Amino acid sequence: MALRRALKSLTPSNDQGEYYLTDIVAELARSSRVLPISCDEASAAGVNDRFQLSEVEAQLFRRIRERLGKRGVTLRGTPLVDDTVEVDEGACLEDGVRLRGTTKIGARTFVDVGSVLIDSVVGDDVTIKPYCVLSQSRVGNSAQVGPFAHLRPESVLEEDVRIGNFVETKKTVVKRGAKANHLAYLGDAEIGERSNLGAGTIICNYDGFRKARTVLGAGVFVGSDSQLVAPVTLGDGAYVATGTTVVSDVPKDGLAIGRCRQQNKEGYGKKLRERLQAAATEAKNKGD
Numbered sequence: 001m002a003l004r005r006a007l008k009s010l011t012p013s014n015d016q017g018e019y020y021l022t023d024i025v026a027e028l029a030r031s032s033r034v035l036p037i038s039c040d041e042a043s044a045a046g047v048n049d050r051f052q053l054s055e056v057e058a059q060l061f062r063r064i065r066e067r068l069g070k071r072g073v074t075l076r077g078t079p080l081v082d083d084t085v086e087v088d089e090g091a092c093l094e095d096g097v098r099l100r101g102t103t104k105i106g107a108r109t110f111v112d113v114g115s116v117l118i119d120s121v122v123g124d125d126v127t128i129k130p131y132c133v134l135s136q137s138r139v140g141n142s143a144q145v146g147p148f149a150h151l152r153p154e155s156v157l158e159e160d161v162r163i164g165n166f167v168e169t170k171k172t173v174v175k176r177g178a179k180a181n182h183l184a185y186l187g188d189a190e191i192g193e194r195s196n197l198g199a200g201t202i203i204c205n206y207d208g209f210r211k212a213r214t215v216l217g218a219g220v221f222v223g224s225d226s227q228l229v230a231p232v233t234l235g236d237g238a239y240v241a242t243g244t245t246v247v248s249d250v251p252k253d254g255l256a257i258g259r260c261r262q263q264n265k266e267g268y269g270k271k272l273r274e275r276l277q278a279a280a281t282e283a284k285n286k287g288d
Contacts, residue, residue: 002031002032005027042056061080061081068081073088073091074093075093076094079094079095082103084101084102085100085103085105086103088109091105094110096115097113097116099111099117102119103118103120103121104122105117106123106141109125110126110128115128115130115132115133115146118133119135119136120134120135120151121137121138121139123140124142125141126139126143126145127144127145129144130146130147130148132145133149134155136154137151137155137169145157146164148166149168152168152170153170155172158173158175159176160177161175162181163180163181164179167186169186170188172187178196181199182199182200183199184199184200184202187203187206188205188213188214189205189213189230191220192217192220193219195216195220198221199225201224201227203228204227212231215232218237220235220236220238221238226245226246227246228246233250234250235251238251238256241256
């Protein structure tokens with residue numbers, strides 16, 4: 001109540017015509033008992049513009065790094081860690097790392113240069129390689145992520161999972177020991193234990209109106225440059241041949257192959273090359 005009364009008493013009686021919240025101190029001193037407290041100069045620094053705000057923010061991040069370092073966290077360069085973040089002993093944060101919100105980092109986990117984690121939980125002994133982005137996701141013990149991976153909200157990686165270069169996940173559970181090492185999109189899916197998704201694999205989860213789910217059993221192998229069109233289920237041990245578009249379920253231990261049969265035409269490469277070269281020469285002579 002005293003604070004409310006003090007706020008009501010504020011007036012813009014100054015050269016700038018502004019309301020100063022600091023005037024409340026004088027008002028409270030007149031009507032209440034005020035006790036002194038001690039603090040360092042930086043903690044009492046004033047903020048009147050965006051530059052001063054950036055300076056005190058830098059001091060705050062420095063104090064957080066100091067606190068983490070004293071608790072056994074290795075910090076290199078100037079990682080920026082919110083005060084709400086938890087980092088366990090033995091973890092290592094490299095330069096340029098940004099940890100936000102309710103993020104938690106497990107023991108002995110390594111977060112490499114430039115990675116950004118938002119409201120995510122990372123287990124013990126995890127390696128997060130450079131320039132990864134994790135949002136509202138969970139990563140199990142001993143997993144590896146990145147470089148340049150993107151875990152979008154509700155992604156869950158279990159223990160020993162490998163998510164590699166330029167792989168994106170969204171609302172997907174990747175079970176223990178599964179791998180997607182290169183250039184894949186995994187959306188609205190469940191990936192079974194020890195499954196392996198080749199480079200360029202895409203889960204087509206959106207038809208323009210609704211999202212659908214894809215389920216892979218344990219030990220599934222998906223060849224490179226394949227598309228899994230949801231909703232679809234691949235049974236345990238199923239194989240998908242390279243370059244296949246899967247539009248229906250694949251049974252346990254089955255092989256799905258959906259590409260055109262290759263045909264070789266003897267000598268046709270030379271004829272095609274000569275024809276294309278002649279066309280290019282003719283166009284050049286015409287000035288095209």
